[in-house]
Amino acid sequence: MGRSRTRRDVFRLAGYSAAGLALAGCGVQGQKAAPPKADAVKDFWSAQTKNGKVVFANWPEYMPGDKGPLERFKKDTGIAYEYKEVIQENADFFGKADPVLRAGQSLGYDIVVMTNGVQLQHMLQLGYAVPLDHTRLPNFQANAGQKFKERSYDPGNKYTIPYASGVTGIAYNTDHVKEKITSIEALFDPRYKGRIGMMNDAQEIGNFGMFAVGVDPEKSTEADWKKAGEKLKAQRDAGLVRKYYDQGYIDAVAKGDVWVTMAWSGDVFQRQLAGEPVAFVVPEEGGTIWTDNMLIPKGAANPLDALMLMDYLYQPAVAAELDEFIQFVTPVPAVQDLFREQAKTAGAKEKKALDAMIDSPLMFPSEADYAKLRTYTTLTNEQEQVFNPIFQSITQA
Numbered sequence: 001m002g003r004s005r006t007r008r009d010v011f012r013l014a015g016y017s018a019a020g021l022a023l024a025g026c027g028v029q030g031q032k033a034a035p036p037k038a039d040a041v042k043d044f045w046s047a048q049t050k051n052g053k054v055v056f057a058n059w060p061e062y063m064p065g066d067k068g069p070l071e072r073f074k075k076d077t078g079i080a081y082e083y084k085e086v087i088q089e090n091a092d093f094f095g096k097a098d099p100v101l102r103a104g105q106s107l108g109y110d111i112v113v114m115t116n117g118v119q120l121q122h123m124l125q126l127g128y129a130v131p132l133d134h135t136r137l138p139n140f141q142a143n144a145g146q147k148f149k150e151r152s153y154d155p156g157n158k159y160t161i162p163y164a165s166g167v168t169g170i171a172y173n174t175d176h177v178k179e180k181i182t183s184i185e186a187l188f189d190p191r192y193k194g195r196i197g198m199m200n201d202a203q204e205i206g207n208f209g210m211f212a213v214g215v216d217p218e219k220s221t222e223a224d225w226k227k228a229g230e231k232l233k234a235q236r237d238a239g240l241v242r243k244y245y246d247q248g249y250i251d252a253v254a255k256g257d258v259w260v261t262m263a264w265s266g267d268v269f270q271r272q273l274a275g276e277p278v279a280f281v282v283p284e285e286g287g288t289i290w291t292d293n294m295l296i297p298k299g300a301a302n303p304l305d306a307l308m309l310m311d312y313l314y315q316p317a318v319a320a321e322l323d324e325f326i327q328f329v330t331p332v333p334a335v336q337d338l339f340r341e342q343a344k345t346a347g348a349k350e351k352k353a354l355d356a357m358i359d360s361p362l363m364f365p366s367e368a369d370y371a372k373l374r375t376y377t378t379l380t381n382e383q384e385q386v387f388n389p390i391f392q393s394i395t396q397a
Helices: 018-026 038-046 068-077 090-102 118-125 138-143 184-188 202-212 222-237 249-255 265-273 303-312 316-326 334-345 348-358 367-372 381-395
Strands: 053-058 080-085 111-115 161-173 196-199 241-245 260-264 278-281 287-295
Touching: 053 303, 068 080, 068 303, 068 316, 090 111, 090 118, 111 118, 111 303, 118 287, 138 303, 161 184, 161 202, 161 249, 161 265, 161 316, 184 202, 184 222, 184 260, 196 202, 196 222, 196 249, 202 222, 202 260, 202 287, 202 381, 222 381, 241 249, 249 260, 249 265, 249 278, 260 265, 265 278, 265 348, 287 367, 316 334, 316 348, 334 348
Parallel strands: 053 080, 053 111, 196 241, 196 260
Antiparallel strands: 111 287, 161 260, 161 278, 161 287
């Protein structure tokens, strides 16, 4: 279970790298792909055969070191695998993939994992992802939680199915903050002046600005973005924010450099397991649920083998093994009950860790939490040119 770092120790979204800044500032040019016709999708999949190999591109620290789930897949199906930890950041990955896919060439991967956001939206809009055949995804249909079949960025899971999810909420240091935080207004509270952390990402901070002004990001307009931007600008100009963070916020809140901060659930859970004084809450106004999604890129050499592996990972026992290592939100709710069964016969140390996971809303959010969670705003190329400058002007000033 122990890992030297979490999956979120690497940057996720546009805004941190040169490639990310370029993409965020300029948008992505290209002909938007027409929606696939049902007959074309059926014809494509009917022509596919099992080739006995799959190449899986993923993020670091997102698969147990012994590759147990992949080894079992190989044993059960006869399909060999190559597993490559080549995705370090969405914008960089898309920046390299775009010219290759635009030229009609293969990336050399059969499955890639991307976080919902602007780069994934470009992959779908430009026709870079293969439409999935859901008749070949029985485990997904049977075992995926309903919340993971209702994604605004990919209605009907036409192109993607979730690998793992996490929540952006509020973390606070319980040594310094004695009251129980429930509202997003804690991030705007003058009592914490100079001790507040915000994220250095346009989509993350944009969502929280919208929650703070009572707007659902998934239904937001340009006027809403501007209103949220003004709220966040006033927060900055009042000197409330100590720093706009990438991953560094988790050390800052654990040490007490900041007392209240935007935070990713998985990071906080790791610190809680270590006994550090950090609490996490989904504010009553709303929080963000982000999802890392599996997709098959256009030109993949082994699409049927890829689809078989994607579905295989939705078997509850396999999903449980993944989640015990990853420690984020699994798309397979039955994992929680499997952990309960494992805990009954586990040794003291393993039982303690399993019990912590079973009881944690950071891994298994409640229905009340899910009701407050929203994804990022879905943006066209033209909308990006408005959205990004509003929020980048706050964090980069």
